[in-house]
Amino acid sequence: MSKVLVSDSIDQAGIDILSQVATVDVKLGLKPAQLLEIIGEYDALMIRSSTRVTQEIIEAGTQLKIIGRAGVGVDNVDVPAATRRGIVVVNSPEGNTIAAAEHALAMILALSRHIPDANASVKRGAWDRNSFVGAEVYKKTLGVVGLGKIGSHVAAVAKTMGMKLLAYDPFISTDRAEQIGCQLVELDLLFQQADYITLHIPKTPETTHLINATTLAKMKPTARIVNCARGGIIDEVALAAALKAGKIGGAALDVFESEPLGESELRSLGKEIILTPHLGASTAEAQVNVAIDVAEQIRDVLLGLPARSAVNIPGLGPDVLEELKPYMQLAETLGNLVGQLAGGRVEVLNIRLQGELATNKSQPLIVAALKGLLYQALRERVNYVNANIEAKERGIRVIETRDASIRDYAGTLHLEATGTLGTHSVTGALLGEREIHLTDVDGFPINVPPSKYMLFTLHRDMPGIIGKLGSLLGSFNVNIASMQVGRKIVRGDAVMALSIDDPLPEGILDEIIKVPGIRDAYTVTL
Numbered sequence: 001m002s003k004v005l006v007s008d009s010i011d012q013a014g015i016d017i018l019s020q021v022a023t024v025d026v027k028l029g030l031k032p033a034q035l036l037e038i039i040g041e042y043d044a045l046m047i048r049s050s051t052r053v054t055q056e057i058i059e060a061g062t063q064l065k066i067i068g069r070a071g072v073g074v075d076n077v078d079v080p081a082a083t084r085r086g087i088v089v090v091n092s093p094e095g096n097t098i099a100a101a102e103h104a105l106a107m108i109l110a111l112s113r114h115i116p117d118a119n120a121s122v123k124r125g126a127w128d129r130n131s132f133v134g135a136e137v138y139k140k141t142l143g144v145v146g147l148g149k150i151g152s153h154v155a156a157v158a159k160t161m162g163m164k165l166l167a168y169d170p171f172i173s174t175d176r177a178e179q180i181g182c183q184l185v186e187l188d189l190l191f192q193q194a195d196y197i198t199l200h201i202p203k204t205p206e207t208t209h210l211i212n213a214t215t216l217a218k219m220k221p222t223a224r225i226v227n228c229a230r231g232g233i234i235d236e237v238a239l240a241a242a243l244k245a246g247k248i249g250g251a252a253l254d255v256f257e258s259e260p261l262g263e264s265e266l267r268s269l270g271k272e273i274i275l276t277p278h279l280g281a282s283t284a285e286a287q288v289n290v291a292i293d294v295a296e297q298i299r300d301v302l303l304g305l306p307a308r309s310a311v312n313i314p315g316l317g318p319d320v321l322e323e324l325k326p327y328m329q330l331a332e333t334l335g336n337l338v339g340q341l342a343g344g345r346v347e348v349l350n351i352r353l354q355g356e357l358a359t360n361k362s363q364p365l366i367v368a369a370l371k372g373l374l375y376q377a378l379r380e381r382v383n384y385v386n387a388n389i390e391a392k393e394r395g396i397r398v399i400e401t402r403d404a405s406i407r408d409y410a411g412t413l414h415l416e417a418t419g420t421l422g423t424h425s426v427t428g429a430l431l432g433e434r435e436i437h438l439t440d441v442d443g444f445p446i447n448v449p450p451s452k453y454m455l456f457t458l459h460r461d462m463p464g465i466i467g468k469l470g471s472l473l474g475s476f477n478v479n480i481a482s483m484q485v486g487r488k489i490v491r492g493d494a495v496m497a498l499s500i501d502d503p504l505p506e507g508i509l510d511e512i513i514k515v516p517g518i519r520d521a522y523t524v525t526l
């Protein structure tokens, strides 16, 4: 049975799902050294934002197949290191959207009405109504930086509170922004005009310290800024200085450059700042959502099925995946087959996607073909996650062509591998919804379903050759399940594709190529 380590606090609903297929160990608060020591035992790791999954941890996780982040941000996971090792990293892109958006909205209102400090003052026994006079958000301008899932929900709710909305997101169209009721503007204008600024962007090299002394200086002296996105988007030293000097009106932070927040100037400020300990996703509802979403994906991957929200597999959204699954199987089989026919080191893989495969959505087919091609060299170490990287590292040049015209089949895939031992090609298609057929080998038309053990010969089309090969195989006790010859002209060159029941015995290939008329023979295991 597989073993899953849960190292951050996860809702029981997720543990229940994992327990259907694995032994689940919940070990919270592990120190990095403790995690390093035990990670080698586990097939899957399920985390939130507290566990740091470094390259060292990933390398020690020799059995790891999947890292599941019960939440959105994977900045605590070394995703490139996981990708290199072929470990799938999954998250829950939408499970806590509403929770995070509502936390940002709560911050905006709490900051406007000094709720945390007023509450603390009453609890201390005071009845001070003068120190906590607030501001209304009605008719004020909210600047939303990042108009994705969370930013859009914040904007939609803020609109109903009568706020005017400005947004900055270079990857969102004006139409989309207008649908949400936002005016897309440049960042500088947003900084200058907003009464409230709320950040809903990922932390990237471009967004790190996006809010700094220079940008803070552009804001209104009454501006209030909310960060429920990621620590490090705001330069905390510059923010503390700006608040102290009264250069902006207030700030509410749920996330910090370093978590847990250690010694910080921010703690010494008064009611102009609200600090929460990364609570954006901490609602009962969100925790159930993300735990189920991620546990289901871990379960699926442990059962050999694809994950629906893998962050390190290109282009595999759930709909695309469902549609492409049979074709991915085709691509992988053809890749494996052409790799074995080519033998040696493959230097160039030409991939032609024909008919309904010639769409932009078919990128995963390239990955699947490479996975198949590299299987002989890497076995279980190659997967959909690392196939691209492994191919690149081996210097395999992939040339892709697309032709949308439909010929005999709705979609065909043609792979041609050129390597140190020559060039070979295979073409395949699906019959009905998912039955794989080889339709061409080395330019010779055939029509056979691939089988586990196959023998291909290149020979001269002449009387008696099939019988001789059959007798030879019989003398080695090899049972032929099916056989087909593909030829372009009568008595010219031809290809024979045989499905056999068992692997070919050692030494038989040498005997086969001694049969007069047979030029070459290839044995393949799929």
Ligand SMILES: NC(=O)c1ccc[n+]([C@@H]2O[C@H](COP(=O)([O-])OP(=O)(O)OC[C@H]3O[C@@H](n4cnc5c(N)ncnc54)[C@H](O)[C@@H]3O)[C@@H](O)[C@H]2O)c1
Residues within 6 Å of the ligand: 072, 073, 093, 096, 097, 100, 145, 146, 147, 148, 149, 150, 151, 168, 169, 170, 171, 172, 200, 201, 202, 203, 206, 207, 228, 229, 230, 254, 255, 278, 279, 280, 281, 282
């Ligand atoms: N505090 C929490 O507990 C909590 C919970 C959930 C999510 N988050 C964080 O909230 C943030 C937003 O999450 P989401 O689910 O809305 O993500 P999302 O991917 O749906 O939206 C992010 C948006 O940011 C935009 N963007 C990217 N780079 C930008 C840039 N340089 N300038 C402006 N816009 C840019 C993108 O186009 C996208 O529209 C993430 O950082 C996520 O990790 C925090």
Ligand SMILES: O=C(O)[C@H](O)COP(=O)(O)O
Residues within 6 Å of the ligand: 048, 049, 050, 070, 071, 072, 073, 074, 096, 278, 279, 280, 281, 282
């Ligand atoms: O990226 C996220 O989903 C949030 O930051 C939530 O993090 P958490 O799961 O540790 O609360």
